[in-house]
Amino acid sequence: MTKEKKRLKVANPHIDYDTVWTYAPAPESTDHIHLKRRYELFINGEFVPPVKGKYFATVNPATEEKLAEVPEATGEDIDKAVAAARSAFEKVWSPMPPAERGKYIYRIARLLQERAREFAVIESLDGGKPIRESRDIDIPLAAAHFFYYAGWADKLEYAFPGRKTRPLGVAGQIIPWNFPLLMAAWKIAPALATGNTVVLKTAETTPLTAMKLAELFQDAELPPGVVNIVTGGGKTGQMIVNHPDVDKIAFTGSTEVGKYIRKALAGTGKRYTLELGGKAANIIFEDAAVDQAVEGIINGIFFNQGHVCCAGSRLYVQESIAPEILRKLKDRIATLIVGDPLDKNTDIGAINSRMQLEKIESYVRIGKEEGGAIFQPPCKLPAKGYWHPPTLFTDVSQSHRIVQEEIFGPVLPIQTFRTVDEVITKANNTPYGLSGGVWTDKGAKIFKVTKQIRAGVVWANTYNKFDPTSPFGGYKESGLGREGGLQGLLPYVELV
Ligand code: NAP
Numbered sequence: 422m423t424k425e426k427k428r429l430k431v432a433n434p435h436i437d438y439d440t441v442w443t444y445a446p447a448p449e450s451t452d453h454i455h456l457k458r459r460y461e462l463f464i465n466g467e468f469v470p471p472v473k474g475k476y477f478a479t480v481n482p483a484t485e486e487k488l489a490e491v492p493e494a495t496g497e498d499i500d501k502a503v504a505a506a507r508s509a510f511e512k513v514w515s516p517m518p519p520a521e522r523g524k525y526i527y528r529i530a531r532l533l534q535e536r537a538r539e540f541a542v543i544e545s546l547d548g549g550k551p552i553r554e555s556r557d558i559d560i561p562l563a564a565a566h567f568f569y570y571a572g573w574a575d576k577l578e579y580a581f582p583g584r585k586t587r588p589l590g591v592a593g594q595i596i597p598w599n600f601p602l603l604m605a606a607w608k609i610a611p612a613l614a615t616g617n618t619v620v621l622k623t624a625e626t627t628p629l630t631a632m633k634l635a636e637l638f639q640d641a642e643l644p645p646g647v648v649n650i651v652t653g654g655g656k657t658g659q660m661i662v663n664h665p666d667v668d669k670i671a672f673t674g675s676t677e678v679g680k681y682i683r684k685a686l687a688g689t690g691k692r693y694t695l696e697l698g699g700k701a702a703n704i705i706f707e708d709a710a711v712d713q714a715v716e717g718i719i720n721g722i723f724f725n726q727g728h729v730c731c732a733g734s735r736l737y738v739q740e741s742i743a744p745e746i747l748r749k750l751k752d753r754i755a756t757l758i759v760g761d762p763l764d765k766n767t768d769i770g771a772i773n774s775r776m777q778l779e780k781i782e783s784y785v786r787i788g789k790e791e792g793g794a795i796f797q798p799p800c801k802l803p804a805k806g807y808w809h810p811p812t813l814f815t816d817v818s819q820s821h822r823i824v825q826e827e828i829f830g831p832v833l834p835i836q837t838f839r840t841v842d843e844v845i846t847k848a849n850n851t852p853y854g855l856s857g858g859v860w861t862d863k864g865a866k867i868f869k870v871t872k873q874i875r876a877g878v879v880w881a882n883t884y885n886k887f888d889p890t891s892p893f894g895g896y897k898e899s900g901l902g903r904e905g906g907l908q909g910l911l912p913y914v915e916l917v
């Protein structure tokens with residue numbers, strides 16, 4: 422028995438840590454999943470092979486098995502996709518009466534709901550996230566986004582009273598691997614509702630739900646060229662960014678690539694929105710409902726293996742309750758189940774890729790080298806695949822790299838504070854400003870703190886809650902522009 426397990430047993434004699442959290446396996450069936458061996462580019466309503474004939478594999482990060490092959494799109498393919506989008510924009514989509522556009526988007530939303538199970542399983546297979554999340558969060562929210570923006574299609578004059586809107590044209594959209602289908606929905610739905618057409622590039626490690634979405638567009642009889650979906654790496658993304666006939670870029674990904682895109686677009690007249698990294702402060706005051714806060718902190722950082730731009734990835738606890746919070750956090754993470762993403766009991770699935778796992782491991786090394794005290798619960802990781810146990814760090818300060826830099830994994834550095842002003846200063850002491858969280862019993866404190874934290878979203882007594890009606894986006898190096906809600910329409914229109 423490890424020392425930690427012994428400590429847990431002494432702390433909680435009523436819990437048998439050897440057996441209590443070992444459930445029988447409850448894997449979601451994959452019988453109904455039909456993946457092709459090879460997918461093609463979705464251009465002008467059809468699946469077409471890449472001009473240069475190059476493909477790469479996408480693997481299941483929980484097993485390291487190859488799931489399928491997808492094309493690496495090159496310049497000629499991007500030219501074709503942009504030309505298809507341009508032609509569809511001019512001839513079909515922008516002249517179409519807005520209410521008719523809305524009907525297509527509603528149809529997409531309904532089909533997605535009907536096939537939710539299939540999409541959820543594929544999302545978990547390709548990306549490693551627990552099925553409970555893809556089933557209950559990613560796919561329903563993706564459908565909700567299409568429903569929400571379908572509703573706006575013929576009501577834009579109410580969104581911008583007294584103004585008329587004109588679509589921009591062809592939108593180039595580039596998405597990351599942490600919420601593949603959801604990010605596609607965030608980007609495609611408002612673009613279509615406002616009359617634009619799309620060329621979307623998926624992330625290298627998670628192309629499959631977007632390929633399925635392309636099949637769904639065919640079933641929805643979306644006119645050819647309105648949405649084109651290409652696969653490929655960073656170079657493919659660059660070609661979309663630099664294409665002269667693209668009118669707008671919508672990018673979600675790292676701050677590093679976001680900076681590159683901003684430079685590349687300077688002076689081109691192209692519009693753009695950037696949703697980038699984050700390092701959110703989650704703050705617990707001594708008057709908070711402690712158990713609720715602990716659960717929220719766990720959800721804030723371990724949800725989706727910490728692969729969340731708005732994850733609560735820095736914890737600040739008021740000094741008087743720090744020992745209690747720390748004990749409860751340790752006890753709670755000892756019960757988290759790490760393993761098969763398809764198992765309905767799993768809390769923490771597979772890390773998305775070997776590269777991301779190595780990045781997380783290197784940050785854990787840095788945390789230790791810089792003098793942080795690490796806590797990892799006893800936890801057996803599967804032999805194959807990419808896994809990381811939930812990890813806490815104490816004895817860290819603002820200057821530690823694991824406090825300043827985005828790890829994008831299940832690693833939480835914890836600090837204490839004494840006063841409200843002190844914690845606001847610490848929370849804002851970061852180049853990022855995407856999100857934050859406050860846990861307190863006092864409404865006045867919620868207003869004071871949320872007003873002073875420089876971040877796009879600040880949750881109070883909850884965390885990681887999303888809704889298509891509320892805008893999302895960052896301050897400072899977390900990005901530019903908003904997605905979601907009424908505000909999410911603006912980046913896709915010219916007001917006249
Ligand atoms: P990334 O490396 O920036 O990649 C994002 C997307 O950009 C991928 O499709 C990537 O292709 C592509 N790309 C890479 N280099 C490019 C270039 N030079 N030009 C154009 N496109 C390029 O980010 P990631 O590692 O996939 O995703 C994690 C990051 O996204 C984190 O920093 C996270 O905080 C951020 N994120 C932010 C939000 C938000 O809403 N603010 C949401 C989710 C994630 P490949 O995949 O093929 O490299």
Ligand code: MG
Pocket residue numbers: 479480481482546547548626627628
């Ligand atoms: Mg994959």
